[in-house]
Amino acid sequence: MTIKMPPPRQIKPELERDFTRSPALGYEPSDEVGFVRCLEHGFPTPLARWHYHDEYELHLITCTSGKAFVGDWIGPFQPGHLVLTGPRLPHNWVSSDMPEGGVPQRDLVIQFPHEPLVQAAQTIPELRDILPLLERAKHGIEFFGLSQRAEQHWHRVKAAKGLRRWSAFCDYLADLAACTDYRLLSSVQLQSTDDDRSxxxxxxxxxxxxxxLAEDHSARALAAELGMSESRFCRFFRKATGNTFTDFVNRVRISRACQLLMDTEHPIVHICYEVGFNNVANFNRRFREIKGMTPSEYRKLSLTRFHGAA
Structure with a gap:
């Protein structure tokens, strides 16, 4: 008797390409798209899946609640949830409170490429205001207190064409760049500094x-290599990363553990030692402190990042 094996579990995000962006799914026709692309869709939809693409994506949820997946971050969303994801940062939103038959509109999205903005900022000083925003977007940014204004911005951009669309888009970006009530979602982030040597x-x-990661990293040893006292090194490190040295090491290790929990079927004990923790109890404690759940809960939740599963 032949035993039929189940298909292998999907563990990698799907790359979204231009040829899959059909107007039937909510995209603007390709011959009408310039620098800024608008997208509007409901849920469920083939677009809601664990995926990534080469563009930035500005994503506003207008109805339903559920779980959001951005890089190694898992957290709740509800109407008004506004996130900017950077190029090739995997993401998905999975609703859990839909009426039967789904909803016709859940997502108001804007996509735009990286390189033209960065090149333009070299010759247009005003555009340099958004460069820190784009840097933060590598980790995914959730904005607070902007949902109503963000929806107005989206409709203005969608309704406009040509130079007026660009103007409306810049107005939207200016609000995001000026927003100070936000959080970074995935992994850790270095702070900017003007000192090249630093x-x-x-x-x-x-x-x-x-x-x-698996090695024992000592602030004292690293300080000595840099010719600093340990206390000076710790101040220097905290200023540059926003974390104490120990917290930063733990966060990097937990971030790598999240990736392994999502992308492999390695036993949790194996992952614990692979990322540099020397006992499982400490690994579980640090993981819960940083992610708000145990490694096994995180792995279970991560499976829902596909489509229903998405």
Whole structure:
């Protein structure tokens, strides 16, 4: 008797390409799209899946609630949830309170590419105001207190064409760039600094940590390598990362653990040691402190990032 094996479990995000962006799914026709692309869709839809793309995506939820997945972050969403994701950052929103038959509108989305904005900022000084925003978007940004204004912005952009669309889009970006009530969602983020030597030093330290997670990283040893006292190094590190040295190492390790929990079927004990924790109890405690759940709960929740499962 032949035993039929189940298909392998999907663990990787799907790359969204231009040829899949059909107007039947809510996209604007390709011959009408310029720099800014608008998208409106309901739920369920084939578009709601664990995926990524080369563009930034500004995503506003207008109805239903559920779980959002942005990189290694898992958290709740409800109407008014506004997030900017950077290029190739995997994401998905999965509603859990839909009426029978779904909803006709759940997502108001704007997509735009990276390179033209960065190139334009080299010659148009006003555009440089948005560069810190784009840098933060690598980790996904959730904005607070902007949902009503964001919906108005989306409709203005959608209704406009040509230069007026660009103007409406810039107005939207200006509000986001000026917003101070936000949080970064996925992983850890370095803070900006004007000192090139300090940038080089901190990136060398961070690279050492991320490339050799399983090793024992000591603030005292790293301080000595940089010719600093331990206390000076700790102040320097906190200013550059926004975290104490120990917290940063733990967050990087937990972020890597999240990736392994989502993308592999490795046992949790194996993952614990692979990312540099020396006992499972400490790993579980740190994981819960940072992610608000246990590793096993995180793995179980992550399976719902596909479509119903999405």
């Amino acid at each position: 940038i080089d030093q901190i990136h060398a330290v961070v690279s050492r940590i991320t490339d050799r």
